[in-house]
Amino acid sequence: MGKTITQKLIEAHLVSGRIEAGSEIGIRIDQTLTQDATGTMAYLQFEALGIDRVRNELAMSYIDHNTIQIGFENADDHRYLQSVARRYGIRLSRAGNGICHQVHLERFGKPAKTLLGSDSHTSTCGALGMLAIGAGGLDVALAMAGEPFFLTCPKVTRVNLTGKLPPWVSAKDVILKLLEIFTTKGNVGHIFEYGGEGLETLTVPERATIANMGAELGLTTSVFPSDTMTRRFLAAEARQADWVELAADPDAEYVKVVDIELAELVPLAARPHSPDNIGTVRELSGIPVDQVCIGSCTNSSYRELATVARILRGRIAHPRVSFIVTPGSRQVLENLARDGYLADLLCAGVRITESTCGFCIGGSHSPGSKGVSLRTSNRNFYGRSGTEDAEVYLVSPETAAAAVVKGVFTDPRDLGMDYPAVDMPESFRVDDCMILEPAPPEKAADLEIVRGPNIGDPPQNGPMPEHLHGEVTIKVGDKITTDHIMPAGARMKYRSNIRRYADFVFEGLDPTFPARAAKIRDKGNHNIVVAGLSYGQGSSREHAALCPMYLGVKAVIAKSFERIHTANLINFGIIPLVFESDSEYNLLDQGDSLEIPEIRKALQSGAPLTIRNLTKGRSLTVVCTLSERQQRILLAGGALNMVKAK
Ligand code: MIC
Ligand code: SF4
Secondary structure: OEOOHHHHHHHHHEEEOOOOOOOEEEEOOOEEEEEHHHHHHHHHHHHHOOOOOOOOOEEEEEOOOOOOOOOOHHHHHHHHHHHHHHHHOOEEEOOOOEOHHHHHHHHHOOOOOEEEEOOHHHHHHHHHOOEEEEOOHHHHHHHHOOOOEEEEOOEEEEEEEEOOOOOOOOHHHHHHHHHHHHOOOOOOOEEEEEEOHHHHHOOHHHHHHHHHOHHHHOOOEEEOOEOHHHHHHHHHOOOHHHOOOEOOOOOEOOOEEEEEEHHHOOOEEEOOEOOOOEEEHHHHOOOEOOEEEEOOOOOOOHHHHHHHHHHHOOOOOOOOOEEEEOOOEHHHHHHHHHOOHHHHHHHOOOEEOOOOOHHHHOOOOOOOOOOEEEEOOOOOEOOOOOOOOOEEEEOOHHHHHHHHHHOEOOOHHHOOOOOOOOOOOOOOOOOOOOEEOOOOHHHHOOOOOOOOOOOOOOOOOOOOOOOEEEEEEEEOOOOOEHHHHOOOHHHHHHOOOHHHHHHHOOOOOOOOHHHHHHHHHHOOOEEEEEEOOOEOEOOOOOHHHHHHHHOOEEEEEEOOEOHHHHHHHHHOOOEEEEEOOHHHHHHOOOOOEEEEOOHHHHHHHOOOEEEEEOOOOEEEEEEOOOOHHHHHHHHHOOHHHHHHHO
């Protein structure tokens, strides 16, 4: 039987386990990436492992998230990251060089390699034929130490693309269509592998847009073949030597095949407040727009921004619209400048920003109250923009540009102009001067690691008790994202200070949670979170496990969990328990006192667990499907405890 691309990538990197969907496998990681907001914690944990030098092929550290620098914290983090990179053999992309996923795609990603990144959109490099997976910082630290990365062997769906995108319809509309079909929940443990003759017309940056938002589907990752388009992109980046061919065998088998006819797609938008709340742009047309933000790791490549510039050439942003562009990388910005497109944007009234995450994570450019913001980014979760009552829509760069011109939601096909097709250049101007090289090993050992006062060692959990006593400290609903659990934006400057950051756990849902939880913890009791479907959607931030752990959370009971968050909970010694049937969610309420007798024994046996609700005087059953490795981590009270013991 023929093989899928995924199978070929896994086989070439398999360290443990069998390639059988659903079973746990360990794979060797060639490349790692971190960004500053997750990186400080990842490197503090790497340091705690006591290893002298990173052991994987390429370890990249990017500074792109926390660059606003109100207060000393961000700058101190940057200094720490720079010194740790130089000491341990990591290459560092300085603030201003670009968003990690865009820069990694341009300069470092290689077909047929594995990449593990402490950011959920690491999947972007799947566009190059990599197995590129987002994970928590601790898993990335372990991969840098040469340990395998463990994951559930994925089920592979083939997305078959036929035809060609019509003018004004773009890669963003393809992935929004897939989000309409598959939604943000229910796709855990799956990989989407793209194929079909429709791929021949999609450049690597367009494929990257699609692979990027596979994270919103909740996929393990997305994989594209490495073909002539890939070779063309790598050649344009002066990296032709990095190209190898990678394709699925014609008789490869998939769990499912989905056909998407590109010619039939129309401009789409994700309405507030979820990336799967899809409507057509035409049905939204006429809604007044206050802000348009173009950029983020989803849509900030040269061709996309040049297309926006062409649409806006000779026009001025509508007076109602605040128009922001964030180029994905310094390379994109430099090439736009040299080719004249930057001038088009400036004349149109753009507010150009540095090449960082910026608006996407509520780090800047929050909309006004009740503001309607059209963004080319990938997440429009409630409050993520930094403005609670903003209405954020996710759209393509073309749809965003049309709103800049008209001041209202406008289907770009109704602009009354020919589509300004911009080709990807045969070669980009390439300049890696913002990448800092590590010190040679013989000079590294004595280098000082610079730690500012905001940087604290990560707290550690204790081993799992024999019996767990706790209280339901909060009960939440479906699709709770890590942005709900651990807000980003203005709070993100405390990423390397867990004790302080923990003051904001569940801030948008219940600001009294941290104080209530700390009180229960200080009495020697445990906190338990009860949740609905798809708990932990969104980011890879392990702080969404680490900060609750610091506040004494020992278990989360949910109808279902998302992949990265489950791994993070286990890594920090919090048990993810699943209701045996969804209706049992109704048997628990905030304030209920719970007991899970003989929890250590139950975890080891893998049998369902009984929870006694002491307040209501009844019991219920929950399940916890774990590999042996995960059992050991939970019993030890977290992965760091276990690895250190080893
Ligand atoms: C995001 O888009 O939510 C982030 C910020 O990039 C996160 C990482 C983080 O929280 O630092 C992600 O996607 O993993
Ligand atoms: Fe940065 Fe936004 Fe991409 Fe996250 S999704 S890496 S915040 S640009």
